[in-house]
Amino acid sequence: MSNTGFILTISCPDQPGIVHAVSGLLFQHGCNIVDSDQYGDAFTGRFFMRVHFSTAAGGPDLGTLRAAFAPVGDQFGMQWEVFDASVKPRVMIMVSKIGHCLNDLLFRAKAGGLPVEIAAIVSNHRDFYQLAASYDVPFFHLPLMNASGEQKAAQEARVFEVVRDQNIDLVVLARYMQVLSDDLCRKLAGRAINIHHSFLPSFKGAKPYYQAHDRGVKLIGATAHYVTADLDEGPIIEQEIERVDHSMDPDQLTAVGRDVECVALARAVKWHAEHRILLNGHKTVVFK
Template identity: 80%
Template sequence: MSTPGFILTLSCPDRPGIVHAVSGLLFEQQCNILDSAQYGDAFTNRFFMRVHFAVDQATGLEALQAAFAPVGERFGMDWNIYDAGVRPRVLIMVSKIGHCLNDLLFRAKSGGLPVDVAAIVSNHRDFYQLAASYDVPFLHFPLLGATPEQKAQQEAKVWEVVQEQNIDLVVLARYMQVLSDDLCRKLAGRAINIHHSFLPSFKGAKPYYQAHDRGVKLIGATAHYVTAELDEGPIIEQDVARVDHSMEPDQLTSMGRDVECVTLARAVRWHAEHRILLNGHKTVVFR
């Protein structure tokens, strides 16, 4: 049997017969279900499902999509079928803080993250040597003191890279610039940001200093999809670390970096494995 097979994801209005229709269609196509997860949201009345399956014959992706189309139409599904063996092409964007970039590059290189890093874009030159050590193209698009027109030109270059390199996912690994509404719309559902706080608390700049000022006992990090509303995108993953009154903001920042790396890596992996489905302004994550 061929491996790693294919992944079906879907969401639709909840009603009886969905699982039967899906499993029946896969049976007709001589597919073997390797694992399956589902969730019905009683508040939105939507049903979500992820199925990883293999095919015991030379059936291609397009044939499977064509066979499933009538089921998708009958239930009003938002659905797709992916080749599980295809690694997403990722563009990482970073500014002057590189711990998340370094972590992602190492995980991808060592096989711990099922992605191919196609390029790195930065508004500073700090990490060109790090990129070279992993044999990843480094593109310096400066922005210091930029006017709105210069910012638009810089983002146009970013979008050119996304198109030319067939980028599937953009990761803002501590990229300390706010993307324009236009670029956010273009990257909807395929851009992930790491925010160094436990959202919705402490949005914006210097969240560890905000946390210290409030005397928190837990600091955290949040990986979320990028939207035009700053730090308001659907949350994918969060994690925390315990702190105490004796710690200064710099210590919170140092501790938080480890949390940021782990949180962002999980979010990128789950996206690459098609485990995340949008549920309005929230997400359903089949871990």
């Protein structure tokens, strides 16, 4: 797990000299590359890179590194960022009445398996306030009696207040069974992850396990993806599957699916926290 030093992420048009420029600048500032990943997409013509590096005692701080890298970023037309690898992102989990993914994320974070700080839990129901209290995480009950109109807008405004007030870096929809408005999706672009309980692009929308049963599938899956205004169509981060058979009813498929949902979502959250995911149009590049 990359939890010391710094992490540099880069996305730019592919061209010669990028790796040389990046490694040369780091060398000039006394940095040591711990690990590095890169990918050139021949179809989009874009180059992606993630570099985990360390500095010697008394070496440059985050601000100095960002200032030093800016000319290189401008030269190559990069979208780039430098992160302090020791800083855990602050996460807000949204959930409704199905709590297995919430419980799994809370346990993994507490046990040290996820490099995040779970700073808030938001729900339109009160079912999990005691679970939140057992982990000493603030719980915000924001009911939603009407899924459209002024009440939804007011509830989502309160959701975004929590995001601002708690300095949230990442929002995780852990079986939050409400569709976010286009406005909230735009505000959370690139920093909201959803778990959908099917192997997208199959079985979008409601009751995917019932849809899967109706089609007699032999594999069920779960998909973690970034949230966009297009329902269940955001860039896919991770997917997990499990084999099933003709004898299983929708409830049995649902029970099997809970495990794969937890695994796929936890991986996606971990990779986002470690800055391993770079957007590539409607797709992602994930450096594992």
